[in-house]
Amino acid sequence: MPADRTPPTGISGFPVTPYFESGAIDEQALQENIEFLLEEGLESIFIACGAGEITNLSTEEFDKAAQLAISKVNGRVPVYTGVGGNLLDAVEKAEISEKRGADGYLVLPPYLVESEQEGLYEYYKAIVTSTDLNAVLYQRANAVVNLNTLQRLTEFPQVVGLKDGVGDMELNVELTQEIGDRLGWLNGMPMAEVTMPAYLPLGYNCYSSAISNYIPHISRRFYDALLEQDQATVNDIYHNIILPINRVRRKRKGYAVSLIKAGMEIVGLPVRNTVRPPVVPVEKEHYEELRQILKTAHEKYPSSRKVSI
Template sequence: MGKNRQAPNGILGFPVAPLTEAGVLDLNGLEANIDFLLDRGLTSIFIACGAGELHAISNEEYRSMVEVAVKKTKGKVPLYTGVGGNITVALEQAKISEELGTDGYLILPPYLIDPSQEGLYNYLSEIIESTDLSAIVYNRDNCVMTTETLGKLCEYPQLVGFKDGVGNMETVAEFTHLFGDRLEWINGMPLAEVTMASYMNLGYNSYSSAISNYIPHISALYFEALKNGDKKVSKEIYGEVILPIHRIRKQKKGYAVSLIKAGMKIVGLPVTTNVRAPIAPVEEEHYAQLKEIIEKALEKYPVKISTTN
């Protein structure tokens, strides 16, 4: 391939786009978000993706977010950006990502159009081949790939990963069987911890964790329990933390983003609960429910403070 294209794996960190009370992008808040994820041991950073409200930021804001992420992650963990939507804008974002020195990008679905597989291949391949950065395709919404389409995309050395946000286990099993170690397989389902046990059985060893923005040590504890076959710990965390948060998340569309910001505010990170339209903020009732879950979780699973000098 000519260059090291080691795909990110493990628990992947997806920072938000912190906004002030006036709705202005807060780069200091973003720095704090990234520092928090790095300090808690997340294995990579994905900036300006779905959780980072890619749909609602300008390319100027995009560049600023990427610049902050590059400064914070340089030499520490892989840094990926989000690109997608309008093909012209996606290509501009890919160039910005390359110019600023990121490792790669996650390609989000095309804007509005429900494409044929030919059109989908053209969209993804044009972005993939536009730079020499590593690329991850995201199987979700109007970007659901067939075996043939993914197989053709695998001919590009830039393609290093496949993120699934559909949950069709028959297709997931077929993909991992056919393409095996060619790609890193990433669980991108809503609140990925909910389905991670099933995905691991099919060869998935990575996932994007929304709750890692506020309780990353609990996500890590759960993941380790799954890998080690510790059913007692995994069942307790699943029942006491993961499912209750997931039930709140399902109450309203857009909570995939706004509930993250609520959790971050609850644990004391410098972020407001502001989001940009068309995402709606978390309702007070749901905020209170999330706060109770997090407080109980932190009481039972406290953050271990390192005593190393």
């Protein structure tokens, strides 16, 4: 049967990797958190990616996380893994993903190297042709392709989408208008809710939501309000929830990951404010700021799930 080349749409969940205080992965917590995202209606799961601390996982841990996620999801939504960095390591993780039954993977940037477009093309080509899985390319840091490079990469049927984490809107206009619906377009900016109103008109109909790990009902309400052009609700959620959380997130490097874990712990999910270096845990003062924001969020927009903050 030919592979389903449908790209992700809607809100994508990027589970964190929960750790015990010892530093070992809490597998039960990971499964419970994935189930929470599924129950809240997220349209896809991306396991062991940036929020999941892909660079801090051994190959064996990556394999286990992929197995757990694919088993827990059990075909309810597409499951993508994260690959990238060293080329051989990326290919190995892509092959593991295919072996475990993933629907695809997100290709993160190569490690450190600033490359010419031809180098990026060859990097992506080697990865996407190593399996028949769907591939979403991630524009980020030292991996930003131009129109010509992306057009060449669309010759491979495995390439189903592009996720943007750069925010170059001139480039985004050129890519989306010239390539159109050949690719799915995913907003992968840090705390993507902040920029989604600007991305939506360009054809970006999917985004990765960090806050969906702990307030997915608000992610959904925000996105629905955008689609329905309910500007009053968009503005209210911006003012009371999204922008305040984003201000806390920007206070320390690494909070793009650890603040998610703090938020999950605050709302009672089985996650500790524990990360692996070089990521740092959320400081007490910032943790309390987040708690107050989430308390306000649940007062204004109660969830169907009982939460005590």
